Amino acid sequence: GENVEQHPSTLSVQEGDSAVIKCTYSDSASNYFPWYKQELGKRPQLIIDIRSNVGEKKDQRIAVTLNKTAKHFSLHITETQPEDSAVYFCAASGSDYKLSFGAGTTVTVRA
């Protein structure tokens, strides 16, 4: 089955700086890669996703890149703000009817 690894587990950045989270996956058949943000005490919510036929996708300050050959994808947050502080999860979905999540990255934005 799919195995998703996520790094780093914690990330502290100065407000205004960029944050990058990286994930690798094992199943070459995976074709859908969402990123979820979970604020303290709240449910995970989708912030951006990418499909295997696209190499990069951007939405305002958030961007995701996908390298199918290397089987890794990354989340980039630019101009970080205090409200970006949360736990971020990457995930991958393939042919096994399962969305596999990474272990999460706790992002802290220092004012």
Place this chain on the structure above:
Amino acid sequence: KAGVTQTPRYLIKTRGQQVTLSCSPISGHRSVSWYQQTPGQGLQFLFEYFSETQRNKGNFPGRFSGRQFSNSRSEMNVSTLELGDSALYLCASSLSLENEQFFGPGTRLTVL
């Protein structure tokens, strides 16, 4: 459109008891997935249902089971509860697994 709802929101049980959690997906969503979330463990996949059929099951013991009804509502059951079953149980619904999964608020289960 109403979001995903889960009942109950909080539950306290003792070891050896059993529990049933309920999830009502967004109208029109036929895929329902269940996850266990514990501190530092991320979201561990339990199972996924689509049109009343379980299509995949995670690496959990047989004490964890589930089902889906014809209206797409889903239940999960945990029998013979253990202390380690204390966790937040989240369900998520989607049109398919290649579309956004919408999470419910979760059921916080505490086993004493």
